[in-house]
Amino acid sequence: MKTQLIHGDCLEEMKKIPDGSVDLTVTSPPYDNLRTYNGNNALWSESVWKSIIEELYNVTKPGGVVVWVVGDATIKGSETGTSFKQALWAKECGFNLHDTMIWYKTNPMPYIKKDTYTPAFEYMFVWSKGKLKTHNLIRVPSKYAGKILKTHTTNPESIRKANKTKPTLPTKIGHNVWSIVVAGTNYGHPAIFPEKIAHDHIISWSNEGDTVLDPFMGSGTTGKLAKQLNRNFIGIELDKDYFNIAKERIEKVQNKSEQLIIRE
Numbered sequence: 001m002k003t004q005l006i007h008g009d010c011l012e013e014m015k016k017i018p019d020g021s022v023d024l025t026v027t028s029p030p031y032d033n034l035r036t037y038n039g040n041n042a043l044w045s046e047s048v049w050k051s052i053i054e055e056l057y058n059v060t061k062p063g064g065v066v067v068w069v070v071g072d073a074t075i076k077g078s079e080t081g082t083s084f085k086q087a088l089w090a091k092e093c094g095f096n097l098h099d100t101m102i103w104y105k106t107n108p109m110p111y112i113k114k115d116t117y118t119p120a121f122e123y124m125f126v127w128s129k130g131k132l133k134t135h136n137l138i139r140v141p142s143k144y145a146g147k148i149l150k151t152h153t154t155n156p157e158s159i160r161k162a163n164k165t166k167p168t169l170p171t172k173i174g175h176n177v178w179s180i181v182v183a184g185t186n187y188g189h190p191a192i193f194p195e196k197i198a199h200d201h202i203i204s205w206s207n208e209g210d211t212v213l214d215p216f217m218g219s220g221t222t223g224k225l226a227k228q229l230n231r232n233f234i235g236i237e238l239d240k241d242y243f244n245i246a247k248e249r250i251e252k253v254q255n256k257s258e259q260l261i262i263r264e
Contacts, residue, residue, distance in 0.1 A: 010215035032073035063133025220246025
């Protein structure tokens with residue numbers, strides 16, 4: 001297993017990653033300048049994120065996945081819609097928009113505006129490069145496990161098939177709306193990624209031994225979970241302070257026998 005931690009500009013550093021070598025990317029970009037990230041996102045713009053998404057397509061393996069977690073700012077009374085622009089641009093680059101998932105925050109920040117409901121979710125776009133190679137979808141308990149459900153349709157063919165169905169399975173595939181608490185400990189980062197989001201996406205879209213990338217590594221949550229789940233990891237972070245936080249968190253869970261490459 002191998003871990004690479006890179007202090008640098010993700011757009012330039014991704015160009016050094018061999019094309020078609022990454023199985024899964026799980027990341028959250030600095031969308032709409034909602035936070036300053038120590039001033040390092042001053043040059044963040046549409047041309048930048050377009051180039052980054054293009055490069056993500058290049059480094060992703062056929063059948064690989066990118067999970068892009070974003071939200072939108074509200075400017076002059078209107079949401080920017082940047083998240084949708086990014087999803088549509090990813091399709092223009094060649095990705096499939098495999099799923100539009102929602103992270104529902106069970107403990108959203110209080111909202112001071114009086115004319116809108118409190119924002120309580122972010123988008124989790126799942127882009128695939130062609131047909132999915134891996135999909136280990138999380139299953140949840142079935143409410144009607146063991147029961148044979150009757151149909152309410154009036155279509156005779158559907159009724160005939162329903163009468164021959166087997167009892168409901170103990171589990172079913174979960175929903176694409178994930179209710180996850182906002183992380184309590186931020187490790188000195190203004191927008192830490194919840195560990196459960198990283199964990200659940202990593203197990204959903206990759207296997208042990210696969211390579212996981214986070215080009216906006218931040219405090220290193222994706223990297224920490226990738227190592228705990230026995231994946232190779234490549235993390236890129238522009239801010240030196242955040243890079244050091246991520247390096248410390250990942251080194252704590254890194255197997256001492258594994259290869260660790262640090263470029264600062």
